[in-house]
Amino acid sequence: MTDDIFSSGLEELAARGLLRAATAFDGGSARTVTVNGRTLLLFCSNDYLGLSRDPRIVAAVKEGLDRYGFGSGGSRLISGTRTPHAALEKTIAAFLGAEAALLFGTGFSANSGVIPALAGKGDLILADKLNHASLVDGCRLSRAEFARYPHCDMGTLEKLLQKGRSARARWIITDGLFSMDGDLAPLDAICALAKKHDARVYVDDAHAFGVLGKNGRGTPELFGVERDIDILMGTLGKAAGGIGAFAAGKKSTVDWLLNKARSFIFSTALPASVAAGNLKAVEILGNFQTERNAFIQITEEFHRHLKTAGFAISSKSYIIPLVIGDAGDTVATAKLLWDEGIFLQAIRPPAVQEGTSRLRLTLSLAHTGQDRETVMRALSKHVDVGYKGTGQ
Numbered sequence: 001m002t003d004d005i006f007s008s009g010l011e012e013l014a015a016r017g018l019l020r021a022a023t024a025f026d027g028g029s030a031r032t033v034t035v036n037g038r039t040l041l042l043f044c045s046n047d048y049l050g051l052s053r054d055p056r057i058v059a060a061v062k063e064g065l066d067r068y069g070f071g072s073g074g075s076r077l078i079s080g081t082r083t084p085h086a087a088l089e090k091t092i093a094a095f096l097g098a099e100a101a102l103l104f105g106t107g108f109s110a111n112s113g114v115i116p117a118l119a120g121k122g123d124l125i126l127a128d129k130l131n132h133a134s135l136v137d138g139c140r141l142s143r144a145e146f147a148r149y150p151h152c153d154m155g156t157l158e159k160l161l162q163k164g165r166s167a168r169a170r171w172i173i174t175d176g177l178f179s180m181d182g183d184l185a186p187l188d189a190i191c192a193l194a195k196k197h198d199a200r201v202y203v204d205d206a207h208a209f210g211v212l213g214k215n216g217r218g219t220p221e222l223f224g225v226e227r228d229i230d231i232l233m234g235t236l237g238k239a240a241g242g243i244g245a246f247a248a249g250k251k252s253t254v255d256w257l258l259n260k261a262r263s264f265i266f267s268t269a270l271p272a273s274v275a276a277g278n279l280k281a282v283e284i285l286g287n288f289q290t291e292r293n294a295f296i297q298i299t300e301e302f303h304r305h306l307k308t309a310g311f312a313i314s315s316k317s318y319i320i321p322l323v324i325g326d327a328g329d330t331v332a333t334a335k336l337l338w339d340e341g342i343f344l345q346a347i348r349p350p351a352v353q354e355g356t357s358r359l360r361l362t363l364s365l366a367h368t369g370q371d372r373e374t375v376m377r378a379l380s381k382h383v384d385v386g387y388k389g390t391g392q
């Protein structure tokens with residue numbers, strides 16, 4: 001009986017072009033994937049700086065495996081903490097200029113654990129409409145009053161702050177660089193509103209940590225508002241090339257999270273080898289200014305080429321939404337690109353809003369100039385010019 005419900009649900013998803021499957025690749029690199037002996041250019045990974053294959057990081061993980069074995073054998077507060085976990089937390093905090101940082105297994109578990117630990121009944125959370133699903137779930141789990149403002153709409157945010165004057169505490173929660181649209185939250189305006197209305201600010205910088213800002217400290221550094229952010233959450237699974245996440249802020253806040261965030265407390269610690277690899281990655285990011293600048297220049301140049309080719313894109317970043325609209329059409333376009341040797345996954349609801357299915361093209365420092373030329377040629381051939389992003 002239950003099976004029938006799910007079978008018909010799957011059929012309905014298929015009819016709407018929304019059925020998903022995970023393609024298993026046999027190998028590849030930070031710039032390619034290989035499947036059935038065929039190599040395709042990879043233009044939809046979050047490995048923005050190509051660090052997932054950095055030999056220094058791979059060596060640190062191997063050394064960690066030899067020293068600590070495979071699993072950590074327990075949660076962080078029971079028996080799972082090893083020296084690399086502690087060193088990583090210290091190094092992340094130092095990198096960001098924060099008092100402390102706490103490590104989580106993934107970004108999803110960070111957001112779904114941290115928010116309910118910080119906000120609860122009697123509090124008010126105001127969140128951008130295009131925030132990542134893990135932020136939405138964290139907000140729902142918190143049992144705080146939760147309202148979403150239209151994407152980057154500061155006027156509505158201010159009205160909601162005024163309306164929420166009587167809440168015990170007010171939080172503004174936003175992506176720093178929006179994951180599916182590639183545009184930035186106006187953190188300068190958000191922090192000004194937070195000051196004016198005595199609210200706290202939580203930024204999920206999953207896609208900007210390590211890349212944006214002069215020193216790679218992300219969107220708060222880019223906007224010059226680092227001191228005004230109460231919690232900076234970031235992931236280690238994107239530009240850092242590994243897996244895991246952190247929440248950084250004041251020591252008292254981080255100590256509170258260590259005691260209260262359920263996804264931290266009730267979950268097995270990341271393997272120490274992974275923490276050691278992440279540690280190496282953050283150390284590398286601390287001395288990566290030349291590469292970061294080169295990547296930003298590559299990004300700007302790619303946007304110039306897109307404009308010349310007639311694409312109207314709202315994002316200016318290395319996350320480039322080519323919004324096609326219909327889910328089935330997006331899948332069909334992705335297939336045409338696949339046939340040309342380019343892997344660009346179709347992004348459909350619920351990852352994005354209904355009617356805004358897209359190819360989410362991402363750049364990586366691992367690509368060559370020739371790779372970018374190849375993808376530009378294929379886009380001009382198969383993706384109608386004038387498709388717009390939905391960031392604004």
Ligand SMILES: Cc1ncc(COP(=O)(O)O)c(C=O)c1O
Pocket residue numbers: 106107108109111132134175179204206207235236237244245
């Ligand atoms: C903005 C944002 N936050 C959080 C996450 C979750 O991070 P993780 O993949 O480490 O679970 C993602 C991942 O896609 C993301 O885009």
